[in-house]
Amino acid sequence: MSRTPFDSSEYDRRLDRTRERMADGELDALFVSDPANMNYLTGYDGWSFYVHQGLVVTRDRDEPVWVGRGMDANGARATTRLDDDSIRPYSDDHVQSPRDLHPMDFVAGVIEDLGVDDGRIGLEMDAYYFTAKSYTRLREKLPEAEFADTTLLVNWVRVKKSERELAYMEEAARISENAMRAGLDAIGEGVPEYEAAEAIYSALIDGTDEYGGDYPSIVPLLPSGDHTGTPHLTWTDRPFEDGDPVIIELSGCRHRYHSPLARTTFVGDPPREIEETAEIVVDGMEAALDAVEPGVTCESVERAWREEIAKHDVEKEDRIGYSMGLGYPPDWGEHTASLRPGDETVLEENMTFHTIPGLWFDDFGVELSETFRVTASGAEPLADFPRRLFTA
Amino acid sequence: MSRTPFDSSEYDRRLDRTRERMADGELDALFVSDPANMNYLTGYDGWSFYVHQGLVVTRDRDEPVWVGRGMDANGARATTRLDDDSIRPYSDDHVQSPRDLHPMDFVAGVIEDLGVDDGRIGLEMDAYYFTAKSYTRLREKLPEAEFADTTLLVNWVRVKKSERELAYMEEAARISENAMRAGLDAIGEGVPEYEAAEAIYSALIDGTDEYGGDYPSIVPLLPSGDHTGTPHLTWTDRPFEDGDPVIIELSGCRHRYHSPLARTTFVGDPPREIEETAEIVVDGMEAALDAVEPGVTCESVERAWREEIAKHDVEKEDRIGYSMGLGYPPDWGEHTASLRPGDETVLEENMTFHTIPGLWFDDFGVELSETFRVTASGAEPLADFPRRLFTA
CATH class of the missing domain: 3.40.350.10 (Creatinase/prolidase N-terminal domain)
Structure with a gap:
């Protein structure tokens, strides 16, 4: 049985x-x-x-x-x-x-x-x-x-993943891509937040043509408007309004293995300030990913992000990621290695991290994330999804 | 704000x-x-x-x-x-x-x-x-x-609910009815379990024409086939087969208030044994609800169920329900009053319970539940959904 x-x-x-x-x-x-x-x-x-x-x-x-x-x-x-x-x-x-x-x-x-x-x-x-x-x-x-x-x-x-574990995380990444597309498509002026949540959830469980999705350890989060400064609020009945930034954080799940993904979208024409912030976040993310290879420390990955955003006169010292994979509510994180100052864990091949840097201000925030595997020579993001500010 | x-x-x-x-x-x-x-x-x-x-x-x-x-x-x-x-x-x-x-x-x-x-x-x-x-x-x-x-x-x-709390639980009950209908409609021979889970989740978050649904504290559970004897397994990729009993347990949620509901369906023509078991469960449920009124104890409600099923030569002493309402994962129960032998909590008006008696055997199970409010004179189930074995 x-x-x-x-x-x-x-x-x-x-x-x-x-x-x-x-x-x-x-x-x-x-x-x-x-x-x-x-x-x-x-x-x-x-x-x-x-x-x-x-x-x-x-x-x-x-x-x-x-x-x-x-x-x-x-x-x-x-x-x-x-x-x-x-x-x-x-x-x-x-x-x-x-x-x-x-x-x-x-x-x-x-x-x-x-x-x-x-x-x-x-x-x-x-x-x-x-x-x-x-x-x-x-x-x-x-x-x-x-x-x-x-x-x-x-x-x-649990930190280093086997081939079979990585295969499940790859499957979860395919689901995350589908769910992110569904969420971005659903968001628009006048649409209530819960309708976007429904589109995402539906895609998370529908999975792909070949397999379904398991329940994720964290519900899809989609803070909008001034709530983008509050990363862990869940959806409400409020309709999206012109001028709302919306952050989507979600994860597909297969056999309890996750591959989280976050993107930010904007309802209407984004002001220059948000576009610039998004560009800084993308640059910082790419600098962090470029810093990844076996033998370097977790803190050096965060440092690469911090040095990149400093070029744009942004100062912020934060945890920008963590080791993850298998999980149950309330979390998909492993609570082991973190990409943050002071964490001297040395990266090894087949460790997997969710890196989720963001810049939050009191009235809006921009977030972007990738789940990546440490390869023999660098970082391999599991999902294939454009890194940019979206518009709705 | x-x-x-x-x-x-x-x-x-x-x-x-x-x-x-x-x-x-x-x-x-x-x-x-x-x-x-x-x-x-x-x-x-x-x-x-x-x-x-x-x-x-x-x-x-x-x-x-x-x-x-x-x-x-x-x-x-x-x-x-x-x-x-x-x-x-x-x-x-x-x-x-x-x-x-x-x-x-x-x-x-x-x-x-x-x-x-x-x-x-x-x-x-x-x-x-x-x-x-x-x-x-x-x-x-x-x-x-x-x-x-x-x-x-x-x-x-939290045990006694206010009018406003009861109004949210009523809203949750409308969502539960919609989600149960969606689940029963989706289940059929050859349909993978996750597709039924997706239909249920979608309805839970879509809510009603007037409002959306919040995430429930427990994911929809829909054990099927020999897994109906395992009440807490979650959905898989397995397609439903002719001859499968399927138990659906779910809850709508509004502002974190729940109104859980469970029903059992059968893929194909149910054998007489399962139909009889379902009838016993329905009779037992009705006896339990009839026993509810302010002033009686929790254990006397369970006793009414037990005495009713004993008429059909079934002996089982169990917790058949619990006080509930507001909740976060992993549970919507309050962990206070239980409908079980030894619980001498006295029922008062506006307490709310989820009563979920079931009869499980090693190879199949039948479950049925109602969320009810204790009124001035009896029990008022929040959902309006037929109490019977369904077929798919």
Whole structure:
């Protein structure tokens, strides 16, 4: 019944590399609750992260142990290759229980059963779905354990992509191109924002002639007018007006792999100020992409952008990109390497980044992004989409 | 520049009721990080919950203080009525910092500035975006504070809906009806699952002739075939086949208010076994709705369902519903009252529930749901959609 998007040897390699890092950190066990990390290590895929769940990875046991809600055990059987003994569901009275019962009580039991309750256990302390209560509860139930913060341990294993992962990101890029075209075509004076959002969403899920699209980890964002200075507002019923800049940020998704893309359009004739800003952003983007090659640091890519825009007398020091790929809501970013001052991560072939420089002012903003792969000699943008200010 | 979906008096009432509960718990301050609670108390709305953010509510200060990422401060200005002094943004180097810098360091500073750092502070210990690290960091930075677990404090304030909230849920219900029709129409032999998902999503955002739809907190779920036994799997490229049962669960959304709806359809001629199961589910649903009235307990509603299905020799004890309304990914549920054995919450007028009983077996499942409001004398389903097994 199981169908996984990668063959078992790829999951085995991922687990091996995770176990190497566990050995480095002298960890006996790792509790993985980030849904992207759960997917990465086993293939598990489902909208079940609104309840507590996770994987227990130990040094010795071949397979990780999936722990989740009873009604999601069939989902684990359907989307992973785990043996039934590696799927341990908790009963429904653990879910949002008014009694003193928490899913982490069950997780503690699994950790005991695996014989690592007196060991050193890594926890993803700053991952979205690992709550403060999950932590205090595990501490209380496992008094013999020593805990370590391993928030990004698996995330760092994810940084370099395999050929198969890159193929899914390429597929996602084709979807992103279609969705960007649909969004740009839909925007116009008098059209409500939600109609443009609908056109984009429709294209994101329709995919291409060959395959459909998965739901993206972040909804399409399309701030317009004075809201272009507020990058994370979502669409409303407001109709676009003549004179509105509109920023579209979206991502196609295949098997949870993303390839984000952002462009800016203008309703009507753009004032010279916005056209100039857009040209600076395009120049800065190209300078950043030109700076990419294996062996250089993340911060040097940001520096190339900053030096380019400084030529136009714009001063701005910012994070202009981040490593990404596999993801679940609320984010497609990996939270590992960032293109920003102070990040000395060295670029390696097959790392993938979303670089999204922008210049925002209080009353308008211009944004442009590319998802790129680090090749043997440079940066290869995954999408093929003109880099310019559009008009609607 | 600000536009809020409720007038200030409604936000004032919500804050008053929150402060009453704070007084009951002898709290000097409350840190609210659940995005639905942030929205409830101030109107704040944006896809920014992928970074740390929150509100600090104190007993004395008129307004809560919004704390978030620098680039989201304009979003707070645009969607709340807060004074500028109540909007406190942290710098971007706090975001996923490789250095020893965390947004909660900044939050601790705000709490000190408000003079409650030696007080009793409530934390939403089991809320999605309040991580283990957020907790350990606040403890470390505020050694004089006493912390209390106030996970559902604001959630319980949200349970009874105002007329305006109910109006948004009614609008969401109109969208849910349109999207359900679109989904049922799209499903058919040979159609890939993603095409049905696209039809549903498109209708969810297109809304009605009068207004558009917001993004729902949970993507449309449409498990089919043997995956109807796995309620939280999302769509794939697989084409529907003759003989597939398909469960559709979706929700329209207006100003973040939901009105979920689920129905089951069958591709081809349904076998007698599935038709009978569907009839039992419909009977059970109607028995549950008939049991609703102010003054009865949540568990008695579940009991009515259980007693009805027992007449058909089906035994199942489960959570069949939950209080809901306002929400952000990954959930539209409030995590407060549940329709399940042991929940003695007493129903009051204008509480709203999503009741979603289902019968799942290893190879198929039938699900049916209604969102209802508790009226002065019974249950009023918000959507008007036939309760039966559909065929495609």
